[in-house]
Amino acid sequence: MSLLSWSKSALPTFSRGGIHPDEHKELTENLPIEDFIPTSVSLPVSQSLGPSAEPLVVKAAKVKRGDVIATVPGGGVSLHAPVSGIIKNVQTGPHASLVYDTVITIQAKPGEDDPQFPEQAGWQALPVAQMLERIRDAGVVGLGGAAFPTYRKLTLPKDAKVDTLVINGSECEPYLTCDYRLMLEESEKVVLGSWLISKIIGVKNCVIGVEDNKQPAAEKMRQTIAELGLDKMDPPVKMTVVVTQTRYPQGSEKQLVQSLTGRLVPKGGLPMHVGIVVQNVATAIACLEAIRNGKPVLERVLTVSGLGIKTPKNLRVPIGTSVEDLLAYCGGYSGEVVKILLGGPMMGRTIADLGVSVTKGSSGLLFLTAAETSITRYQPCISCGECIDACPMGLEPNRVSQYMEAGRPLETEQFGIRECFECGCCSWSCPSHRPLVQFMQVAKAAYRRHERKAK
Amino acid sequence: MSEAEVTPTPTLHLSSGPHIASGRTTAQIMWMVNLALLPALLWAWAVFGWVVLAITLSSILGCVVAEYAVCRIAKNVSTLPDGSAVCSGLLLAYTLPPGIPIWMPFIGGMLALIFTKGIFGGLGYNIFNVALVGRAMMMATFPVEMTTRWLTPAFGNVDAVSAATVLAQIKLGGQEALAKILAAVPDGGQLWFDFFLGMRAGSIGEVSVVMILLGAAFLLWKGIIKLYIPLSILVGVALMAPFSPAPEIYMLGGGIWLGAFFMATDYVTSPTMPRGQIIFGLGIGLLTGIIRNWGGYPEGICYAIMLMNILTPALNDWFRPKRLTADGAPS
Numbered sequence: 001m002s003l004l005s006w007s008k009s010a011l012p013t014f015s016r017g018g019i020h021p022d023e024h025k026e027l028t029e030n031l032p033i034e035d036f037i038p039t040s041v042s043l044p045v046s047q048s049l050g051p052s053a054e055p056l057v058v059k060a061a062k063v064k065r066g067d068v069i070a071t072v073p074g075g076g077v078s079l080h081a082p083v084s085g086i087i088k089n090v091q092t093g094p095h096a097s098l099v100y101d102t103v104i105t106i107q108a109k110p111g112e113d114d115p116q117f118p119e120q121a122g123w124q125a126l127p128v129a130q131m132l133e134r135i136r137d138a139g140v141v142g143l144g145g146a147a148f149p150t151y152r153k154l155t156l157p158k159d160a161k162v163d164t165l166v167i168n169g170s171e172c173e174p175y176l177t178c179d180y181r182l183m184l185e186e187s188e189k190v191v192l193g194s195w196l197i198s199k200i201i202g203v204k205n206c207v208i209g210v211e212d213n214k215q216p217a218a219e220k221m222r223q224t225i226a227e228l229g230l231d232k233m234d235p236p237v238k239m240t241v242v243v244t245q246t247r248y249p250q251g252s253e254k255q256l257v258q259s260l261t262g263r264l265v266p267k268g269g270l271p272m273h274v275g276i277v278v279q280n281v282a283t284a285i286a287c288l289e290a291i292r293n294g295k296p297v298l299e300r301v302l303t304v305s306g307l308g309i310k311t312p313k314n315l316r317v318p319i320g321t322s323v324e325d326l327l328a329y330c331g332g333y334s335g336e337v338v339k340i341l342l343g344g345p346m347m348g349r350t351i352a353d354l355g356v357s358v359t360k361g362s363s364g365l366l367f368l369t370a371a372e373t374s375i376t377r378y379q380p381c382i383s384c385g386e387c388i389d390a391c392p393m394g395l396e397p398n399r400v401s402q403y404m405e406a407g408r409p410l411e412t413e414q415f416g417i418r419e420c421f422e423c424g425c426c427s428w429s430c431p432s433h434r435p436l437v438q439f440m441q442v443a444k445a446a447y448r449r450h451e452r453k454a455k
Numbered sequence: 456m457s458e459a460e461v462t463p464t465p466t467l468h469l470s471s472g473p474h475i476a477s478g479r480t481t482a483q484i485m486w487m488v489n490l491a492l493l494p495a496l497l498w499a500w501a502v503f504g505w506v507v508l509a510i511t512l513s514s515i516l517g518c519v520v521a522e523y524a525v526c527r528i529a530k531n532v533s534t535l536p537d538g539s540a541v542c543s544g545l546l547l548a549y550t551l552p553p554g555i556p557i558w559m560p561f562i563g564g565m566l567a568l569i570f571t572k573g574i575f576g577g578l579g580y581n582i583f584n585v586a587l588v589g590r591a592m593m594m595a596t597f598p599v600e601m602t603t604r605w606l607t608p609a610f611g612n613v614d615a616v617s618a619a620t621v622l623a624q625i626k627l628g629g630q631e632a633l634a635k636i637l638a639a640v641p642d643g644g645q646l647w648f649d650f651f652l653g654m655r656a657g658s659i660g661e662v663s664v665v666m667i668l669l670g671a672a673f674l675l676w677k678g679i680i681k682l683y684i685p686l687s688i689l690v691g692v693a694l695m696a697p698f699s700p701a702p703e704i705y706m707l708g709g710g711i712w713l714g715a716f717f718m719a720t721d722y723v724t725s726p727t728m729p730r731g732q733i734i735f736g737l738g739i740g741l742l743t744g745i746i747r748n749w750g751g752y753p754e755g756i757c758y759a760i761m762l763m764n765i766l767t768p769a770l771n772d773w774f775r776p777k778r779l780t781a782d783g784a785p786s
């Protein structure tokens with residue numbers, strides 16, 4: 001945006017704003033994914049957006065790996081027992097974003113006869129409706145962090161004209177390397193999953209977006225696509241890997257769609273409205289496993305990192321693994337930790353209780369020391385304009401914050417609060433450390449209250 | 456027993472994201488601006504002597520004392536460490552003639568800070584540039600000292616000029632005065648070069664265009680200022696240059712360069728969007744020309760910037776960022 005910051009890179013990227021924070025990926029990018037199974041898991045029943053699930057099990061009941069333990073009445077995304085064992089408790093417990101939720105705790109007792117979910121014959125040829133059913137029954141949600149039910153995203157309205165599937169391998173949040181490791185170690189699953197999703201939504205074109213700082217993953221994905229011969233499968237899909245600039249928030253849907261296809265998602269619209277469906281790489285794997293193996297989402301890969309943890313790792317853990325267990329498994333604190341987050345440092349949430357556990361949407365667990373995070377008193381806006389330059393949506397967070405401070409929340413709509421997706425570029429850039437995202441959130445809440453009252 | 460079990464749970468902070476920051480702070484920005492202002496001060500010290508340091512110190516002290524008092528009275532956290540009061544003090548001193556009595560800048564600095572920043576709510580809330588209000592107040596309060604206490608530079612050709620700046624002489628005497636000045640310079644054609652380097656009479660911080668550009672280059676390199684405002688001011692001034700008897704002196708004399716790179720670029724009192732900044736700059740340039748050519752003062756940038764400061768909120772309303780939507784319109 002400035003006269004002096006002409007982009008040096010010729011790689012594609014989105015047209016406005018964005019930032020490049022310190023990546024810190026070096027802490028974990030070369031560590032292969034390790035398995036870790038704790039002795040007990042605690043699963044909050046709310047794992048995705050939408051109505052909450054209700055528990056189907058009671059204390060002392062026996063469950064097998066893969067059993068449905070909670071479901072949304074009237075159909076929706078179910079929750080499965082990630083390990084075999086005995087239900088220790090069904091009671092109120094901590095939740096990363098809802099603060100409290102109903103939590104099902106399972107004492108793990110792995111047995112010889114635990115289901116292993118082998119490949120089923122004829123999976124490639126299943127009718128699309130059945131594939132969607134399997135995705136729903138497996139409890140697949142967006143694993144990139146949004147946790148939106150995947151079967152709903154893939155069930156397109158009749159009049160939708162979709163021509164391209166975008167697979168999101170951007171992983172633009174600093175510290176996180178789980179998607180990168182998946183692309184390196186399980187590229188075949190990513191490619192086959194992407195092929196299946198292409199088949200489900202009926203497109204012949206699939207673009208995988210990978211940021212420039214993950215070149216080895218892009219290379220690996222290209223190799224795998226060539227080896228599997230996607231253009232000769234039934235139906236054939238033209239799958240390409242596009243390397244984009246390393247620029248946060250490259251992995252945000254609207255930004256990624258623009259970087260990869262040049263299409264602009266209309267205001268208040270979805271990528272679908274410009275002919276595109278976006279799925280994350282880990283979600284593609286989950287879809288494949290649901291359809292090919294009939295395997296529900298029982299575990300996920302996440303990055304445990306930050307300068308505040310002794311041995312950072314990329315881990316595959318059962319859903320419901322507690323922060324406490326992960327902390328112990330990764331060697332405990334190192335240095336003075338001031339914040340613990342689930343998710344990335346830009347959009348992740350701070351937690352207050354080590355009993356909080358990994359949900360389907362948790363892509364990272366970060367232990368941050370004072371040196372890497374910012375805890376400062378904020379100052380008045382000096383109108384430097386950095387936040388406007390940084391905002392990928394072209395909004396005016398500075399003015400929202402000024403109106404909020406002046407006690408005029410219901411005049412902030414003109415500055416774009418409805419288009420704000422809380423990426424945090426504005427707050428990151430602000431030299432006065434103003435909590436601009438928070439002002440945005442409070443402004444949105446004020447409108448919601450106002451609209452409820454008006455009804 | 457593993458170490459994790461014996462380490463006590465730390466005090467955990469809760470907040471909404473993001474949890475990392477660019478590392479740039481308001482204080483850093485202000486102190487870098489202060490640093491960028493130093494070459495001009497060094498030059499002033501070289502050509503006018505120690506007295507300029509005393510004047511600058513007096514002005515800074517005035518601003519700092521007032522800022523401290525305002526923060527105490529308003530029971531706010533002290534904003535002294537952020538360097539903005541020092542910055543105002545420096546800039547005010549730079550607009551003063553080097554022969555001014557040393558106590559005056561102290562008064563000027565105090566008044567400027569209290570009336571421009573203090574009563575409006577402190578850092579970020581002022582409408583006018585603090586230093587320029589200080590200068591305007593001093594012009595009204597000490598008109599004689601502010602317009603006659605010039606010093607002859609220690610070196611250079613324009614030593615005939617001790618009573619008034621070249622711009623003031625041309626303003627009063629027109630072509631005749633200009634001819635006289637040029638005659639006093641041995642190789643007449645080189646006058647512009649003396650102006651560029653800074654071997655002329657003038658206010659403390661404005662005399663050397665080179666030194667100002669040196670500081671400005673540093674700020675540009677650090678990404679603290681952008682070129683939109685300074686360039687459009689220079690373009691605006693240049694558009695009015697043909698109406699002056701001595702265009703090159705008109706371009707290099709007075710406080711244009713200091714004003715363009717250090718005063719008009721003040722974040723708080725200038726627009727945030729490039730298009731707003733360009734209009735802002737052009738307005739300053741043109742108004743400066745109008746004041747100089749047809750107004751009552753030989754110098755005009757100070758008032759031109761203050762006049763455009765008034766327009767800043769409107770420019771921010773008129774020129775909004777483009778939204779990332781098909782039509783790009785802010786809604």
Ligand code: SF4
Pocket residue numbers: 390391392393394395396397419420421422423424425426427436437440
């Ligand atoms: S959080 Fe909202 S306002 Fe801030 S940069 Fe992101 S989209 Fe823009």
Ligand code: SF4
Pocket residue numbers: 380381382383384385386387388397398401429430431432433434436
């Ligand atoms: S970055 Fe911060 S100080 Fe600068 S304009 Fe935005 S809110 Fe104001």
